[in-house]
Amino acid sequence: MIPLSGPDLTQREKDLVLEVLDSGILGLGPKMKQFEEAMAAYVGAKYAISCNSGTSGLHMIVHAMGIKDGDEVITTPFSFVASSNCILFERAKPVFVDIDENTYNMDIAQIEAAITPRTKAILPVHVFGQPVNMDEIRALATKHNLRVIEDSCEAIGAKWNGEPVGILGDAGVFAFYPNKQMTTGEGGIIVTNDDEIADLCYSLRNQGRGEDGLWLSHVRLGFNYRMDELSAALGVAQLERIDEILAARTRVADLYLEKFRAVDGVILPEIDPRAQMSWFVFVIRFAEGLNRDRIMQRLSERGIGCRPYFTPIHLQPFYIEQFGYQPGDFPVTERVANGTLAIPFFNRLTEEQIDEVVQAVQEEIARDRAEN
Template sequence: MRIPLSSPDITELEKDLVMEVLDSGQLGLGPKAKQFEEQLSEYIGSRFAIACNSGTSALHMLIRALGIRDGDEVITTPFSFVASSNCILFERAKPVFIDIDEKTLNMDVTQIENKITERTKAILPVHVFGQPANMDEILKIARKYNLPVLEDACEAIGAKWNGKLAGSFGTAGVFAFYPNKQVTTGEGGIIVTDDEELAAVCYSLRNQGRGNDVQWLSHIRLGFNYRLDEMSAALGTAQMKRIEEILKKRQQVAAMYLEKLRDIPEIILPTIDARAEMSWFVFVIRFIEGIQRNQMMEGLLKRGIGCRPYFTPIHLQPFYVEQFGYQTGDFPVTERVSQSTLALPFYNRLTEQEVDQVIRAIREELQIFR
C-alpha cells in the first residue's frame, strides 16, 4: 500500500461549484473570487481580503505596498519555505534572520530587538507548521519601534494565539491554499487586513496596477497579474464552507500520531505552546542525535511511505549562500533542527490503519540504529 505525503480533501460540493463556474463561461474576474474574499474576511474578522494566485504573490504585494525597497531590512526566520524571504528580495530589500526557538520552531522573539536597525522596516513572523508565533511579544516590540507586522500565516489558517486567530494580529496577514494546505484552491493566496489604504494598493497591484475605479486599461502604478481565477476561487468557497470539518479531521489524525508515537524514544514529537491552538498543516517529527534522518527517509520511501524533510534552512539555500555569504553555524538552532526533521504522511482522510502502517515502518527502520 502506498501512502502519499499529502492529499487534498475534495468532495462533491467542490466539484459542483467548479462546474458551476465552467458552465457560466466567466472564468476570471467574476463573483466567486469576491465570495471567497468575503468568506475569509468574515472568518478572520478583517475589514478587507484580497485574493490572489499564491501566498508568495500575497507576501510580495504587501512588501511592495508598504514601500519596502532597496537596502531596507525585514526581520524574519530562516526556518520556513523560501517564499517568506524571497518576497523581500523581490523588492531588493534584505531579509534579516533570527534563529528559532527549539521547541516551537518559530522565531526566537528574545532575539528580535538585537537585529533592529535604522534600516528595519517590518517584522515578518512565520507561523511554522500551523503553530502561531508569540504574537504578544512580537507586537510589543513592533509598537516600541513603530514597525508593521506582516504575518505569514500561509500554514496556519484556523490556528489561534491566546484565543485569537492567526493572521488577525498584524498590519496584515497572508494565507496560502496550495494542495497540501488545510484549505486548498489548487494554487492561491489571500491578504487580510484592516488597513484601507494598504488594501486599496494591494487590490491594484494584483490587477496590473489598475486604478480602484477599475476603468478598462487604466493603470496608475506598476502592478502584476496576481489574480485568482474563478475555478480556483470556487474550490476555495467550497472548502471554506467545510473549514471546521477540515480542521477537526486534521486534529484527529494528529492526535492519532501523537498517541501512537509517544513511546518511541528516538522521536521528538511536536511541542505546542500552552497559549497556542494548532492548525495542523503537516505532521513533523524529529529524531534524536545519532539517528540519521536521511537514512530513515530513504527506508520509508522504499516502503511506499511518503515523507520529506521540513525545512531546509533558507540561509543555506545555494542562492542565499552566493548572495549573502551565509555559512553553516550562522543559525545553529535552525540548522540542528533542520537536520533532524521529517514530515510524515498527513491529510484529512488518512485512516488509523494507514497511520499504524507508517508507525510500523518507522519502528522497523529504527532497528538499524539500535
C-alpha cells in the same frame, strides 16, 4: 504507498467548479468576490484580497508597505523560501534570527538585537500551523515603530490567545496549495484591516489598475497576481467545510501524538498552551545520533511518503551566493532542520495507515541504531 499529503475534495467542490464553467466567467467574477467576503468574515478582517499564491500575497504586502532597496525585514530562516524571497523581490534584505528549539518558530528573544535603523518590519511565520507569540511581536513592533507582516500561509484557522492569526499584524496571508489544510489548487489571500494596504493590494494584483476600475487604466506598476474563478469556487466550497477539515486533521495529529509517544528516538512537536494549532503537516524529529536521511530513504522504499521539512533558507545555494551564509550561522535552525521529517498527513488518513507509518518509523530507527 501512503502518500505524504492529499486534498480533501467532495461533490460540493465539483458542483461549484462546474457552475463557474457553465457561467462562462472564468476571471474577476462573482466567485472571487464571494470567496473574499467569506474569508474576511471567517477571520474577522475588514478586507480579504485573493491572489494566485501565498507568495504573491506576501510580495504585494511588502510592496504596499513601501519596503525597498536597503531596507531590512526581520524573519526566520526555518520556513519555505517564499517568506524571504518576497523581501528580495523589492530589493530589501531579509535579516534572520534563529528559532526556538521547541516550537520551531522565531526566537523572539533575539529579535530586538537584530533591529537596526534600516529595519522596517518583522515577518513572523506560523511554522507548520503553530502561531508565534504575536503579543510579544506586536509589543516590539510598537516600541520600534515597525510594521508586522504575518506569514499565515500554513496556519488557516489557527489562533493565538484566542485571536485568529492573519489579522494580528498589519496584514497577513493564507495560502491554498494542494498540501495545505484547504486548497484552491493554486492561490492565496491577503487579510488586513488597513485601508491603505487593501486599496494598494487590490490594484497591485491587477496590473496596477486604478481604484475607479476603468479598463486599461493603470495608475501604478502592478502585477498579474489575480485568482481565477475556478480556484475561487474551490475556495468557497472548502471554506464552507473548514471546521470539518480542521477537525479531521486534528484527529490524525492526535493519533500520531498518542502512538509516537512510545517510540524511542522520536521528538514530537511541542505546542505552546496559548496557541490553537492548525495542523498543516505532521513533522517528527529524530534524536541525536540517528541518520534522518538514511531513515527517510528507507521509509520511501517501503512506500511511506516523507520529506525533510525545512531546509534552512540561509543554506539554500542562492542565499549562500548572495549573502555569504555558512553552516553554523543559525545553529538551532540547522540542528532542527537536520533531524526533522514530514510524514504522511492528510484528512482521510486511516488509523490503520497511521499504525503502519508509526511501525515503519520504529523499525527503521532500530535498524539505523543497529548499523551505527
